[in-house]
Each structure stands twice: as structure tokens, then as C-alpha cells.
Amino acid sequence: MEKNKIARIQETVEKLDNARKELELAQRSGNLGKAGELMYGVIPQLENELKKQEKVTDIFLKKEVTGDDIANIVSKWTGIPVHNMMHSEKEKLLNMENEIRRRVIGQKGAIEAISNAVRRSRSGEQDTNRPFGSFLFLGPTGVGKTELAKALAEFLFDDLSALLRFDMSEYMEKHSVSKLIGAPPGYVGYEQGGRLTEAVRRRPYQVILFDEIEKANPDIFNLLLQILDEGRLTDSRGKLVDFRNTILILTPNLGAEIMLKGVTENKTLLPVIQVADTGIQMQISASRAGMISEGGVANSVKCEVMQIVKSAFRPEFLNRLDEIIIFHSLTRDDIYKIIDVQFSYLQKTLAKRKLSISLSQEAKELIAQTGYYPEYGARPLKRVIQECIQNNFAKLVLSAEVVENDELIVYVLDNEILVKKV
Template identity: 45%
Template sequence: GLREIDERIADVRREKEAAIDAQDFEKAAGLRDKERKLGEERSAKEKQWRSGDLEEIAEVGEEQIAEVLGAWTGIPVFKLTEEESSRLLRMEDELHKRIIGQDEAVKAVSRAIRRTRAGLKDPKRPSGSFIFAGPSGVGKTELSKALAAFLFGDEDSLIQIDMGEFHDRFTASRLFGAPPGYVGYEEGGQLTEKVRRKPFSVVLFDEIEKAHKEIYNTLLQVLEDGRLTDGQGRVVDFKNTVIIFTSNLGTQDISKAVGMGFTGSNETDSVAQYDRMKNKVNDELKKHFRPEFLNRIDEIVVFHQLTRDQIVQMVELLIDRVAKALAAKDMGIELTDKAKALLAQRGFDPVLGARPLRRTIQREIEDTMSEKILFGELGAGEIVTVDVDGWDGESKDTDGATFTFTPRPKPLPEGTFSEMSPEAAEAVRDVEADTIAADVPDVPEITDDLFTEGLDEGPAGAGSSQPQR
């Protein structure tokens, strides 16, 4: 059927691209012709199908059914087709692909989710409920996003609500829906309407301490019964949601005790500092929230202050994303240890944590490289090494430090081509570029004469002739 032809076309296309990468242009030309014939076959098949001339009856498999059900119900496809237990057993590893450090937080969340999935908790309550406490910019929101992607397939399954917008009792109607006769009745609540439309989701209440205390009473019903009645009288089911509250309570003075926002210089200082912060956070939570609210929370997770090494790891994670974007332009990027350290130094703020790091990389690396690419100073086929001038790598004073960008040619594939002279290698690159750009039907044959001519040449300036192109 059409699906089989589509799969064959995809396979041939991958083989063709691999042949081009391997400089095997004769094979690439043959695969191009094969791809063209398969495309014609598909068009004819589709025409027959639309006219009703096909004798065969299409079969619907498990994957297609799961895909349709997923679109109808909002249940992630992997929950229908994959053994969930195998995913849960590797949950920590999956979350740590996005979360640097915070081992205790990741373990606590993973344990709670596994308990729920194993059926060892009240089925009426939400799948999980957590308080993420700690300083700003240490990964509370990022862990929520990673959890949404892991449990429900993508970050769009995260419902994020800024509780600073609900600081008085009259704003509760915006959250849960206005009663009949009031403005906004037909619109539904910001929380209830989103959960009603997407019942499989992570609900993040950001900075919960800023909300009015009357709102906590309504949220108690969600935590206890897993349901809530909106302003229109509809019962909204929260049993398949994960509820997360973030809070900065007890951490306001943390940045004053740690120079430049990093934790103590040795492990003992770091542990002692974390214990003090954890005790203070728990004390502040008990003062601010009623016991019945805290008792309905599965886990209270206090996040660690970030260390210098963890900030550097975050730099590497963000630079990997830049590298993927550059790969589409046939370019690469490498950072020296000094460049990573400088980005970590400039991208961390004692109050905001690691939040400015992304903007720092955009300003210092991406913006500069964009200009150099547009001016033609950097281009395809190059790897750019980013280093630092005017800084010793340790000093807190980085005002005189500047980033440098040094391009070098990407290495040729291993084998025959890596052993050529520069002149012969350049000739091969030109042939490849011409072939790809023009999609030439008759691919020029690269003969041994070309390689011999390049290899036999003497040093530059010795009267050797350039290979014919």
C-alpha cells in the first residue's frame, strides 16, 4: 500500500544521503533515479486509491488505532503501546538528560510517580502532588517541563499558572470559573478549562505563596478528591494530573550567604549550607500553609543551590543545542574550558540563578556568530573554536575578557580522502558541490588520475599544475 511505498522512499532517501556523504556519487545517482520511480509509483497508486480502483483492502494496525485514540482522548500514544513499567524504571536517567544536578529532587519525584503507577496510593487523588522549594533559577520549572515531557509525551502537556495574578479572593473566579450571572461565566476558569480539555497533564502553580489563602481551600479539594466543580457546574477530573507548587519561601537570603551565587568551596560547606536552607524552608512552609494542605502533598522537595561545575554543565547542555542548529549549516562549534567558565561566570546571577545563562549564550555566542556568518567570516564546512582573551580563567573580574572565534576546516572522512594532498581534496570538494547543487543526471566519474595528480604534486610553488576541474 501507500504506507509501504512511503517507507521504501524514506529508506532510499537515507541511503542516497549516506552515499553523498561517502563521496560515492555513482551510487547516489542510481538511488536518486530509484527514488524518482518510487515517487511515480506512489502517485499512480494514490490516484487508483482515490478513484476506488484498488482491489486490496487497507489494514488498520495497532499503531494507527493508538494514534487516533491519542488524538481523541489526549492520552499519550506511548501509554497505549509501550510497557510503561520499563519507562518508569529508567525515569531518573531520562529526567537527568535535561536536569543538571538536583539528584534528591529527581529521585523524590521518580519514587512518588512509581508508587502511583504501581497502585500503592489512593486512586481518587491526583497522580502526584509536590512542592518544589528553593532559590530562583535552580531548575524547579525545568524539572516540571521534563516531567511533563516524560509522562505525557511533550512539554505542551504542562499547564503553568502564575499565582501572583491571584493575590486576592475575587480573582479565584478567574482560576475556577465565574458563577452564573457574572462576567466570564461562559469562558470557564483558567485552571478548570485547561484541565478539562487536557486531563493528562502536569499542572504547575508557580510561586504558590503569592496566591490568596482562600484559593488554598479550593485546591484542598483537588488534592484530596482529585476533582473540582467549575462555575458552570461541570466536574473536572484531576486524577490523571500531576500537581506541582513552586515556592521561594525561606530562600530570600540564601544568595547573600554564597558569593556569586555558588555554593561553598568544599563538600562539607555545601552539605551544611543545604541543611540550613532546607530547615528554614520547611519552617517557612509550616508558617505559611495550613497543616491539612501540607499533609496532602506527596513530597516537599528542596532544591540545592547550583555549584560552579553544574553551571558549566548547563553551558555544555545549551551549547549542544546551538551545535545542532549549526549542523544544519554544515558547521560545528567547540568551546574551550576557559570559554565555558566565562559563560558560567557571566550567566549566573545570585538572585535569578541560572535563568540569565540562556540570554548570555545568545548575546555572547549566537549573536556574534550570526554576524560573522553574514559577513562571510564563518561558513559551511568549518568548525569554530570559541576561546577567551584577556582573562585568566579564575578571576571574578571579567570586564576585559572577550570571546574569540577561530574557524578551521572540518576533517574529511576517514580513508582515502583523508590521505590526499590539499589540492586534490579541494578538487573533490568542488566536484561534490557541483553535483549536489545541480542535481546532475550524469554524475561525473572521479578517476584515479585525479587522486594521483594531487598526490604526485610537489610542494607549493614548485611548478606543479592544479588538477583539472
């Protein structure tokens, strides 16, 4: 279909060129009748026809293919980011922290550690036979570990879908290794290949997230050691898979309870932790609180967490990681910023429908109070926004109370979050 469209355009262009040449010859020879016919009849008709053909032709169809076109097509086929093929990424890497902070809130130290490790790798300081980067993320749930993995995929590989995630609670059995690299010859699923090896073979540039890595079968760590040490892995069919352009992120839940006990925040806004009303437990909580600044992690807590990590993982495994990064609990300001980020997504969605929406300070504070718990982190915030704001907005739309160009506001009435037209 596309080839036929281009062919018709080329045919019309040739006719138009020939008509213009004939017009020039007719004018030179003094054949005014033919010249008039060409000038006022044939040529305008061909020009109009050409405009119509070009208008209905798909915008992606071009008579000439540029370098940008080739780079984009190859990028789609291979998963290699366009910027890796077309121009230097030095400026982008130097500005890495600022770009990632737009999405990941409150983890300045973690973002800086990741950025420095990536720059070391890209500048050639790291062994080229190893993965692009390998990190162990430690910290309570809901503080931004997975979000940072998503931000890395989008920043480095220009695509949020360049994140491959494995829930390692599904790989606790000894036979689970075959799920990653493929079943042995003669077994069911041999021809399908492994979930890990096939995914990386098809898309060599991506972030690989191993969630709850401490639950994985010990045999799986032997596979990871091969990847971390040599940057490649042999699947069940004997084929080598290149992991040198991947980033490996491992997230255990080890030490999360210890770090939660060290959170210090204003309890009237962010309930920190439920403790039994006994003198001993209250003393433990108070002693930990004194060691930690707001939202930070004290050195004593870090040492305690690292002891747990060292007892869970083999030394040769930990030594092959580029960085072990501890995420701290979120502060009050972090929660407000996360609410702003989540609310901005809603604003962009409504802007497509030519609607605007704003959030009152009282509503923001109530969302922070009801949507954050240390044991769950910031994850409930999205649910609170959905239940309190999006559900109310949906009712307004269905009742035809909202039309294009309306302005909405989220406010609080009788300790309840509501939405109304301004």
C-alpha cells in the same frame, strides 16, 4: 482530496488485477495477440500509473489502518500519552532518574524524590482518587525547579507542551477564583469556563505548575484542597473535572534568601553573595558556610525553611502533598554541565545548517563567571550564550564568512568571548 487519491489508487489496482486475469485466460486459450497486448502494453502502463499515484500520495495515507495509527490519533485528540495505551511503562519508570538527569542538572535528591513518588503512584500504592502526584518545590531561583517540571511533562506525557503554568501573582484578589473555575452564572465570561478547569477537561494528562503559590488568595487554596483530596474539581457550571491524571507542582519563594546565605563556593569563579563589610554580618555568613557542604543544604537551614513554610501554609494543605522537596544551590561542576547542555542545543541547531561548533575551556570558564549569580541562579547563562556566541555567529552569517560544512570555535581573546572559523 485524500479520499479521491485513495479511490484512484484502488481503481488502478482493480484494473491491474483484471488485466492479469485476462492475460492468464488469453494464454490458456491460445490468444497470443491479446496476450501480447496485455503483457507488453496494458499491464506495464497500469503498473507505471500505479507507481506514480503512490508516489504523489501523501505518506500518511494508508489503505490499511494499524493499531499504532489509531493510538497516535487518539493520543492527539485526548492528550493521553501513546505509551499508556500501547505498552507497559514499567521499564521507563525504572529508568526515570537517568532520563530526567539529562535535562535537569545538579538536583539528584529532588529527582530521586520525584521519581520514587511517581513510581509509588503508578504501582497502585497511592489512593487512586488523588492526582498522579503533588509536590512543593522549595529553593532559590534558577536552580532547576521549573526545568524539572518541564522534564516531567516531557518524560511522563511525551510532550513538552503538556505543562500548564499559572503565575499566582495574578490571582491575589478574592475574585481571582473565577479565573480558574469560571465566572458565576450571569457574569461576563460564564460561557468561557475557567482557565484551569477548561484546560484540564481538554487535556487530562498534564503537569500543572503553580508558580509563586504563596501569593495566591486564600480561597484558591480551598480549590487546591479539593483537588488534592478528591482528585476532582467542580467548575462554575457545576461540571466535575477529573484531575487524577495530572501532576501538581507548587513553587513558592519562601526561604530562598536563607538558602542563598548558606551557599559555599569558590568566589573567584562563582560570586556567592554580597555582604556588607561589617563584622556581625560576616560572622553570620561564615557560620552558615560551616554548616553546609558544597552545593548542599544543611539540616539546620532545612528546619529554618520548613518553619517559614509551615507558618505560610495551613497544616491540612501541607499534609495532602506527596513530597516537599528542597532544591540546593548549584555547584561549580553543575554550572559547567548546564553550559554543556545549553551549548548542545546550539550545536543541534547549527547541525541542521551543516555547521559544527566547539567551545574552548577558557570560554566555558568565562561564561560561568559572567553568567551565574546565586540570586538569579543559572538563568543568566542562556542570555550570556545568546549575547556572546549567537550574536557573533549571526554577524559571521550576515557577512557571508560562514558557509556549509564550516567548523567554528568559541574562544577568548582579551577577556572577550568570540567566534571564529577553525
